[in-house]
Amino acid sequence: MSRIKIYGSAISGNCLKVKWTADLLGIAYDWIETDILKGETRTDEFLALSPAGQIPIVVLEDGRVLEQSCAIMLYLAEQVGSDLISSDPFEKAKMIGWLFWEQNFHESSIAVRRFRKRFAGLSDGDIDPTLLTRGNASLQLMEAHLEKHSFFGGDQLGLPDIALVAYTRMAGEGGYILDDYPNVGRWISRVENALGIPPYGEENV
Ligand SMILES: N[C@@H](CCC(=O)N[C@@H](CS)C(=O)NCC(=O)O)C(=O)O
Structure with a gap:
């Protein structure tokens, strides 16, 4: 695959998903x-691109x-023929289902609350309370899944793990208490190990 440009930010989980996928796949x-x-x-220059x-x-x-973090991850993985995507149509659809869920339910609560607290400087009282409820429901669903599975992408690291870990590991900044979800905590470490990245807060992206 020829060299690509990634426009991204080191503080954005959506962008880090793309970076980690490219790094894992050895894409320049x-x-x-x-x-x-x-x-x-x-800026006019950026809006002309997207x-x-x-x-x-x-x-x-x-x-x-190409826009949208999960679509970019899928494209990169398919370009180099990686086993991050199952060849079985059912398993592939399950995997894409997790990517939709990440965007529709998980990211739209955990990432949004983190942004409002950490970067917009809002106090808890000024933040829509449903973000906390929905974020905790996301973490609870992940906790239950991880009771029986090691990953979300099947038996090994897959695209859903990369997508989901991005904001899950930052959830503390959104006021979520990760210690309440021990399976999630262990899974974060597994994914970080598989990606070869240090624990959140210890890296220099
Ligand atoms: N669904 C999109 C979300 C992209 C998104 O929300 N990007 C944020 C950074 S994480 C952004 O560019 N925000 C600036 C803005 O909306 O002005 C994706 O997954 O790529």
Whole structure:
């Protein structure tokens, strides 16, 4: 696969998902650090690339642009024929189901609450209380899944694990108490080991 550009931010779980996938697959890329807090996704130059004004995006060598973290992960994994994606249609659909769930339920609560607390500086009383309820429901569902399974992508690390670990390991910053979810805690360590990344807070991305 020829060299790609990844526009992303080291503080964004959505962007780190793409980075980790590329690193794991040995895909060469240039990382273009893009500061959302300074509005760098809202410049004319960025909007010309991606009118949605969000990161991550990937620019392929021929100039085509791909948006949405999970779609980018799928593309990268399929380009190099990795076993991060099952060849069995049912297992593949299950895996894509987890990616949808991550975006629809998990990220939309845990990542959003983390952003509001850590970066927007809002106090708990000013944050929609359903974000805490939905985030904890996400963690509870993961805890129950991990009672019987080691990963979300099947018997080994898969794309859902990479997608889900991104904001799960940051959940403490959103006011979620990870110690209440011991299976999740052990799974985070397994995924970090498989990705070769240090525990959250100890890395220098
Ligand atoms: N569903 C998108 C979400 C992308 C997203 O929310 N990106 C954030 C950073 S994590 C962003 O660019 N925010 C800046 C903005 O919306 O202005 C994905 O998974 O890629």
